[in-house]
Amino acid sequence: MCLAVPVRIVSLDGDEAETEIAGVRRRVSIVFTPEAKVGDYVLLHTGYAIGVIDEAEAEETLKLLEEIASLSEVH
Amino acid sequence: MKFIDEYQDSKLARGLARKIAQRSTKTIRVMEFCGGHTHAILRYGIRQLVPKTVEMKSGPGCPVCVTATADLDKAIALAHLPDVVITTFGDMIRVPGSYSSLQKAKAEGADVRIVYSTIDAVGIAKANPGKSVIFIGIGFETTAPTIAASILKAQQEKIENFHVLSLNKLTPPVMKALLDSGEVKLDGIVCPGHVSVIIGSHPYEFIPRDYGVACVISGFEPLDILLCIDKLVEQIEKGEPKVEIAYSRGVKPEGNRKARQLMEEVFGIGEANWRGIGIVPHSGLKVRGKYERFDADKAFSVSPKPPREPKGCRCGDVIRGAATPLECKLFRKACTPESPVGPCMVSSEGACAAYYQYGTTENLQDF
Numbered sequence: 001m002c003l004a005v006p007v008r009i010v011s012l013d014g015d016e017a018e019t020e021i022a023g024v025r026r027r028v029s030i031v032f033t034p035e036a037k038v039g040d041y042v043l044l045h046t047g048y049a050i051g052v053i054d055e056a057e058a059e060e061t062l063k064l065l066e067e068i069a070s071l072s073e074v075h
Numbered sequence: 076m077k078f079i080d081e082y083q084d085s086k087l088a089r090g091l092a093r094k095i096a097q098r099s100t101k102t103i104r105v106m107e108f109c110g111g112h113t114h115a116i117l118r119y120g121i122r123q124l125v126p127k128t129v130e131m132k133s134g135p136g137c138p139v140c141v142t143a144t145a146d147l148d149k150a151i152a153l154a155h156l157p158d159v160v161i162t163t164f165g166d167m168i169r170v171p172g173s174y175s176s177l178q179k180a181k182a183e184g185a186d187v188r189i190v191y192s193t194i195d196a197v198g199i200a201k202a203n204p205g206k207s208v209i210f211i212g213i214g215f216e217t218t219a220p221t222i223a224a225s226i227l228k229a230q231q232e233k234i235e236n237f238h239v240l241s242l243n244k245l246t247p248p249v250m251k252a253l254l255d256s257g258e259v260k261l262d263g264i265v266c267p268g269h270v271s272v273i274i275g276s277h278p279y280e281f282i283p284r285d286y287g288v289a290c291v292i293s294g295f296e297p298l299d300i301l302l303c304i305d306k307l308v309e310q311i312e313k314g315e316p317k318v319e320i321a322y323s324r325g326v327k328p329e330g331n332r333k334a335r336q337l338m339e340e341v342f343g344i345g346e347a348n349w350r351g352i353g354i355v356p357h358s359g360l361k362v363r364g365k366y367e368r369f370d371a372d373k374a375f376s377v378s379p380k381p382p383r384e385p386k387g388c389r390c391g392d393v394i395r396g397a398a399t400p401l402e403c404k405l406f407r408k409a410c411t412p413e414s415p416v417g418p419c420m421v422s423s424e425g426a427c428a429a430y431y432q433y434g435t436t437e438n439l440q441d442f
């Protein structure tokens with residue numbers, strides 16, 4: 001129920017957006033994420049974008065994960 | 076797929092698991108609140124990856140599972156009213172109520188339709204002005220704003236035949252109820268990622284403060300969950316419980332203000348009836364008086380017979396983390412996904428369904 005998947009915004013139309021994931025397109029409501037822009041990834045939950053993915057944070061987390069994995073190898 | 080595949084890397088997962096094993100000296104028990112986490116944990120074999128010192132319990136985070144039988148009976152009774160269309164998320168229709176299910180009601184002639192979104196439910200109401208369209212509103216804070224948005228849309232477009240049966244529930248109050256009961260002693264909680272996209276991290280702050288229990292908000296990919304467990308183990312080893320976000324690409328400390336604002340516009344807070352837990356104060360969302368014409372509880376009156384729980388079903392215990400599905404005598408025998416006795420076997424987030432789907436005779440004892 002609380003499932004949400006990251007989809008990319010292709011175009012905006014008022015409080016709706018055309019989104020894409022793996023070649024599948026879907027119109028979603030962006031009433032909760034009025035700040036969303038074309039090219040942003042949003043978390044799609046039951047037809048609504050509930051949040052905009054923070055790409056810088058995503059990068060940071062990946063860096064952290066790689067660091068932890070490499071550190072644990074040394075010990 | 077971006078933001079999914081990179082968090083599934085098996086080499087990094089093994090590295091993280093090694094790190095957790097190096098860190099972990101105390102035997103601890105953590106609970107994943109969310110059913111989505113339960114499925115990911117079993118699907119990716121995370122319980123086998125983490126050291127034996129970390130015991131993992133499944134919690135009540137499955138909206139279909141925690142819907143009380145009495146509330147489901149009410150939905151079924153509503154379905155039998157003349158000129159009513161019931162709209163619902165898919166899993167609900169197969170859950171057995173005391174005497175029937177929405178699926179059986181549909182077979183008997185009731186108009187019950189599965190929708191993907193509340194947007195579709197409002198669309199059905201608009202297309203059928205001669206019918207009363209009732210949406211069965213289940214879900215936690217992730218879903219509640221979408222239900223609020225549907226009521227606001229119906230009001231804006233004057234779609235007066237749209238109604239919501241609000242069974243929506245709130246996460247932090249039920250965590251409090253579980254911790255207060257003391258039935259399952261916990262050292263840490265894997266906090267729900269998508270609930271937290273909406274509510275942020277602040278509403279969990281009472282948990283480390285008042286109960287000394289560590290809280291880390293997690294995403295749903297295997298590396299997200301391992302990172303969360305690593306942070307939980309770190310906090311517990313240090314004896315410094317706090318609230319941390321291990322899903323920072325999705326969750327901000329303040330959550331999604333706009334979504335909460337719409338949710339608070341439409342809903343007030345009241346008590347809610349949770350399967351296996353009972354009435355929990357301040358854990359339910361009720362449609363505010365201002366929007367009462369959309370409230371199915373106000374617009375319709377039904378009196379279903381007193382509820383009856385299925386004999387032998389331990390869903391209530393499973394929901395509280397007091398029993399695993401393996402401790403239920405019906406599991407994989409009388410109760411299977413094809414012929415479920417309780418909701419935890421029906422829902423795609425139910426613990427019993429996860430154990431059934433990902434467990435094998437060899438690895439089940441490790442669960």
